[in-house]
Amino acid sequence: MKYQDLIAACQEDWTAYTEHAFVQQLAKGTLEQSCFLHYLKQDFLFLKQYARAYALAIYKARTLEDMRRALPTVYNLLDSETAHHVEYCAQWGLTEADLENEAEDFGTVAYTRYVLDAGMTGDLVDLYAALAPCSVGYGVIGKKLLEDESTVIEGNPYASWIELYSGDDYQSSVMTGMEHFNKLLAEIDINSQRGQNLVDVFKTATRMEIAFWQQGLNAK
Numbered sequence: 001m002k003y004q005d006l007i008a009a010c011q012e013d014w015t016a017y018t019e020h021a022f023v024q025q026l027a028k029g030t031l032e033q034s035c036f037l038h039y040l041k042q043d044f045l046f047l048k049q050y051a052r053a054y055a056l057a058i059y060k061a062r063t064l065e066d067m068r069r070a071l072p073t074v075y076n077l078l079d080s081e082t083a084h085h086v087e088y089c090a091q092w093g094l095t096e097a098d099l100e101n102e103a104e105d106f107g108t109v110a111y112t113r114y115v116l117d118a119g120m121t122g123d124l125v126d127l128y129a130a131l132a133p134c135s136v137g138y139g140v141i142g143k144k145l146l147e148d149e150s151t152v153i154e155g156n157p158y159a160s161w162i163e164l165y166s167g168d169d170y171q172s173s174v175m176t177g178m179e180h181f182n183k184l185l186a187e188i189d190i191n192s193q194r195g196q197n198l199v200d201v202f203k204t205a206t207r208m209e210i211a212f213w214q215q216g217l218n219a220k
């Protein structure tokens, strides 16, 4: 199986995630500032836990090659993606320490601890099945927004978010990660018990992504 089969197995949830109202309003620049700010603060906390989950991938890997592959993502999460959120929040007078002191919202706790638990109770492939909706989903969204003529960049207060996830660095790191994930999935039959367990994990993480957007939208 391939990661594309995991998407196909939960197509309805995948569409609800990648075409969520939060994303559409962000693309037009019409999203309420309070919604984006709540999302971004929570996403900062999300990235911190998500970096722990990628660090767990190093722990779970059996080969040096698999260990090395997770390392650049840990670095990117703790460096460029987090830095974008910190820089963006600076316009509201918020520092990195302020963001770290924010309380985690329910959706943030549920999603991140689910991913960590999937990795701790399972193996490296289970962990990547839980991590994949995050990385590949934002890759799909970023690319779609960049190619969609109705996306507003000029004057859009959320343009830097669109640029981050549609940019070459993010897109190529997703592609590299998914090539590796496909190698790990290659021997697994999607119709086997193992394959169906991976579908369940991927689908649950995708539903968590939908809830994460909704958490932002609810912060009006």
Ligand SMILES: Cc1ncc(CN)c(N)n1
Residues within 6 Å of the ligand: 043, 046, 047, 081, 133, 134, 135, 138, 209, 212
């Ligand atoms: C909730 C969430 N999902 C995915 C991504 C992209 N790394 C993110 N920053 N936040």
